Amino acid sequence: MTNTLRVSCDRKNLKTIRQFVTDTLAPVPLTEITLNQIILAVDEICANMIIHANQEDSKQFLNLTIKYDDQVMVFELTDNGKAFEQANYREPNIKENIRQGKKGGVGVALVNRIMDKVEYSVKGSTNICVLHKYIN
Amino acid sequence: MKIKHTISDNTITISLDGELDASSSVMLDEELSNPSIMMFSKILVDCKNLNYISSAGLGVFISHLQRFEDAQIKLIFFNMQEKVRNVFEILGLDLLMTIVGSYEEAVTIAND
Numbered sequence: 085m086t087n088t089l090r091v092s093c094d095r096k097n098l099k100t101i102r103q104f105v106t107d108t109l110a111p112v113p114l115t116e117i118t119l120n121q122i123i124l125a126v127d128e129i130c131a132n133m134i135i136h137a138n139q140e141d142s143k144q145f146l147n148l149t150i151k152y153d154d155q156v157m158v159f160e161l162t163d164n165g166k167a168f169e170q171a172n173y174r175e176p177n178i179k180e181n182i183r184q185g186k187k188g189g190v191g192v193a194l195v196n197r198i199m200d201k202v203e204y205s206v207k208g209s210t211n212i213c214v215l216h217k218y219i220n
Numbered sequence: 221m222k223i224k225h226t227i228s229d230n231t232i233t234i235s236l237d238g239e240l241d242a243s244s245s246v247m248l249d250e251e252l253s254n255p256s257i258m259m260f261s262k263i264l265v266d267c268k269n270l271n272y273i274s275s276a277g278l279g280v281f282i283s284h285l286q287r288f289e290d291a292q293i294k295l296i297f298f299n300m301q302e303k304v305r306n307v308f309e310i311l312g313l314d315l316l317m318t319i320v321g322s323y324e325e326a327v328t329i330a331n332d
Contacts, residue, residue, distance in 0.1 A: 098242055185282075185284070197310050
C-alpha cells in the first residue's frame with residue numbers, strides 16, 4: 085500500500101496531514117495509542133518543515149508518502165527548505181525547559197522516542213526524512 | 221480548538237475542546253499569557269474533549285509552568301484521554317505536572 089499527499093507550507097495544513105495519516109493507516113491493526121503516536125511523529129516532522137525549514141511560505145510544498153506491509157510502516161517526508169542539522173541536535177532537558185519557560189524544542193525528542201528508525205538525508209535541493217515503525 | 225472558561229472565587233477552569241497543534245496552540249498561549257490569569261490561585265484544565273496534543277501544545281504548558289509555580293498558582297489537568305496522557309508520559313511530563321482523573325480529584329488537590 086502506497087499513498088501520497090502534497091501540501092503547501094502553511095501550519096493550517098497540519099490537520100489535513102493528520103487526517104491523511106489516519107485514513108491511510110485505517111486498515112492497519114493499531115491500538116488507539118500507537119496510531120496517535122504515529123500521527124504525532126509525522127505531525128512533528130511536518131510542523132518543523134513548515135515552520136523552521138520553509139518559514140511558513142505557502143508557495144513552498146512538502147510531500148508525504150506512506151508505505152506499509154504487514155511488518156513495517158514507512159513515512160517519507162520531503163521538502164526543499166533549509167535542511168535539519170541532525171549533527172547539531174541535542175536531546176532536551178525537560179526540567180531545564182520548564183525552568184527557562186521554553187516553548188519549543190521537544191518535537192524531535194517525541195519523534196525519536198516513538199519511531200523505530202529516523203533517517204535524514206539531502207538529495208540535490210531536496211531534504212528527505214524517513215520514519216520507520218514496525219508492526220508488532 | 222475551542223477554549224471555555226468557568227470562574228469561581230480563586231479558581232479558573234479552562235475547558236479545551238479540539239486539537240492542540242502548532243496552529244491552534246497559539247490561541248491557548250495567548251490565554252495563558254493574559255496577565256489576568258495571575259489573579260487566580262488555581263488553574264484547572266479540563267481535557268475531556270482534548271483529542272490531540274503535539275509538542276507545540278505541550279510547549280505552551282511547559283513555558284508557563286515555572287511562572288505559575290513562582291506565583292504559587294496550582295495548575296491541574298483532569299479528565300485527560302489516555303492517548304493524550306500518553307504524549308505527556310513519553311517526555312516524562314506526567315511526573316512534572318499534576319494530572320488527575322476527575323474534576324472532584326482536581327478540586328481536592330487544588331484545595332490541599
